[in-house]
Amino acid sequence: MTVAFVTGVAGQDGRILAERLVAEGVEVHGMVGPADDPAIVGPLLPADLVLHRADLADGRSVASVLREAAPDEVYNLGGISSVATSWDQPALTGAVSGLGAVHVYAAAAAVGEATGRPVRVVQASSAEMFGRAERSPQDESTPLRPVSPYGAAKAYAHHMAAAFRHRGVFVATCILYNHESTLRPETFVSRKITAAAARMAREGGTLSLGDVSMRRDWGWAPDYVDALVRTVRHHEPDDFVIATGTTHSVREFLAAAMARAGVVDWESRVTTDQALVRPADAAEQAGDASKARRVLGWAPTIGFDEVVTRMVDHDLALLAGCSVPGLRSQWWPASPTSP
Numbered sequence: 001m002t003v004a005f006v007t008g009v010a011g012q013d014g015r016i017l018a019e020r021l022v023a024e025g026v027e028v029h030g031m032v033g034p035a036d037d038p039a040i041v042g043p044l045l046p047a048d049l050v051l052h053r054a055d056l057a058d059g060r061s062v063a064s065v066l067r068e069a070a071p072d073e074v075y076n077l078g079g080i081s082s083v084a085t086s087w088d089q090p091a092l093t094g095a096v097s098g099l100g101a102v103h104v105y106a107a108a109a110a111v112g113e114a115t116g117r118p119v120r121v122v123q124a125s126s127a128e129m130f131g132r133a134e135r136s137p138q139d140e141s142t143p144l145r146p147v148s149p150y151g152a153a154k155a156y157a158h159h160m161a162a163a164f165r166h167r168g169v170f171v172a173t174c175i176l177y178n179h180e181s182t183l184r185p186e187t188f189v190s191r192k193i194t195a196a197a198a199r200m201a202r203e204g205g206t207l208s209l210g211d212v213s214m215r216r217d218w219g220w221a222p223d224y225v226d227a228l229v230r231t232v233r234h235h236e237p238d239d240f241v242i243a244t245g246t247t248h249s250v251r252e253f254l255a256a257a258m259a260r261a262g263v264v265d266w267e268s269r270v271t272t273d274q275a276l277v278r279p280a281d282a283a284e285q286a287g288d289a290s291k292a293r294r295v296l297g298w299a300p301t302i303g304f305d306e307v308v309t310r311m312v313d314h315d316l317a318l319l320a321g322c323s324v325p326g327l328r329s330q331w332w333p334a335s336p337t338s339p
Contacts (some may be wrong), residue, residue: 005071007031007104008078009049010041012183013124016225017075022046029069029080056100057092059107066107067114073232074121076104079153083128083278084186086150093149101157104165105171112169120170121161122217122232127177127217127243127285129155137217137286140175140239147280162239170237174228177243177287180307181221182314182324190218190310191311193254197261198315206269210276212251215284217243220302220310230296243287244300256305261313 004021009030010012021028029050032041038051045051052069056078066074079097080086086093103121108119118305128151129144142157146152161171184191189209196207217240227242250254258266292298302310317324 001025002073003027003029003069003071004073004075005029005031005066006075006077007100008081008124009051009315010036010044010075011077011081012181012221013179013225013228014077015044015183016077016222017077018046018049018229020222020225020229022048026073029064029065029071041222047054054288055137056097056103057095059099061282062100062103063107063110066104066111070111070115071108071119071204072117073125074104074108074119075228075232076101076121077124077228080150083148083150086138086148086153086178087278090149093205094153096153097150098153098156102160105160105169109164109167111222118170118235120232121172122228123157123161123171123173124228125158125173125175125239126151126154126163127175127287129158129175130282130285132282133285134177136284137243137245137288138175139241139288140291143254147282148278158239161213165237168233171239172223172234173239174233175239175287176224176227177219177226177241177285178215179219179221179242180311181220182311184311189250190253191248194308194311195315197254197257197263197266197312197320199260200263200266200269201261201316202319204269206271207266208271208273208276209250210273210278211247211281212254212270213283214281215247215249217245217247217286218253218304218307219244219300220307220327222300227292227298230298231243234296238295240292240296240298241287241289242292242298243289244304245286246286246304247284247286248304253308256308257312260309261316278284 131145131147
C-alpha cells in the first residue's frame with residue numbers, strides 16, 4: 001500500500017488531497033502545526049487519516065514525524081498562505097514557508113536512505129514567486145522576482161527543491177496560480193466576495209475590498225490537487241506551472257458573484273479600503289501550463305464562471321441552513337496511476 005504524508009493537511013488543498021488519497025486506498029498521514037487543536041481539525045479530515053503535530057520551522061520535529069510515517073509520497077502544502085500575513089510576520093514566513101520546506105526535503109531524503117527506497121516529494125510553489133514578472137504569461141523558465149515575504153520564502157523553497165534534485169532526491173514542484181473552492185476561508189478575497197454576495201442577497205450589508213483592478217488566473221482547487229498527484233507520480237521530478245491561462249480582475253469576480261446571488265445594486269455597497277491595497281503586488285498574474293498539459297496530461301476541468309457559481313451557491317446554501325454537498329460530489333478527477 002502506498003503511504004502518503006501531507007503537510008498543511010487542514011488547509012483547503014490538504015483537505016481535498018486527503019479525501020482524494022484516502023478514496024484511492026492510500027494510507028494517509030497528515031501534519032498540522034503545534035497550535036492546531038486536533039479536536040477541531042480532526043473532524044474536518046477523513047476518519048482513516050493518521051494525524052501528526054509538528055512545527056515546520058523545527059527540523060527535528062519534521063524529521064521525527066516523517067521517520068514515523070515512512071511515506072512513499074510527500075506533499076508539502078504547509079506554511080503561511082497569506083501574502084498579507086507574510087508582511088505582518090516576514091521572519092516567521094521565511095522560517096515556516098522557506099526553511100520549513102527544506103526541512104521536509106531533508107527529512108524525506110533521510111527516510112529514503114534509511115529504508116532503501118526513494119521518497120517522492122512535491123512542493124507547492126506559488127505564482128507569487130514571479131512578483132512583477134518580466135513577461136506574461138509566466139512559464140517554468142520565467143525568472144523569479146518576488147515582491148513580498150511570502151513570494152520570497154516560496155522562491156527560496158523552490159530553488160532548494162532544484163538543489164536537492166541535483167543531489168538525487170526526488171523533489172518536484174507545482175507552481176500554483178490562484179485556485180479556489182468552497183473550503184476557502186474568508187481571509188481570501190475570493191471567498192470574502194462570495195460570502196458577502198450571499199449575505200447581501202439575504203440580509204443586505206456592505207463589502208470593503210482593496211484594488212479591484214488586479215487580474216488573477218483563477219482555477220478550481222481540486223484540479224490543482226490533481227496536478228500535485230500527477231507530478232509526484234511522474235517518472236522523474238520536474239517543475240510545472242499549474243494555471244488556466246485566463247485572467248479576470250477582482251472586479252469581474254465581484255460582478256460574477258453578485259450576479260449569481262441576484263444582487264443588482266451592489267456597486268454602491270462595495271467600498272475601497274486603502275489598508276487592503278498592496279501597491280507592490282503585480283497588477284496581473286497569468287500562467288502558461290503548456291508543459292503540464294504536454295507532459296502530465298493535465299488540464300483544468302472547471303472554468304472561471306463555474307468556480308464562482310459553485311462558491312456562491314455554497315454560501316447561499318449555508319445562509320439558508322441547507323445541507324451542503326462535499327467537494328467529491330461536485331467533482332472528482334480520475335485517479336492517476338500509483339507509483
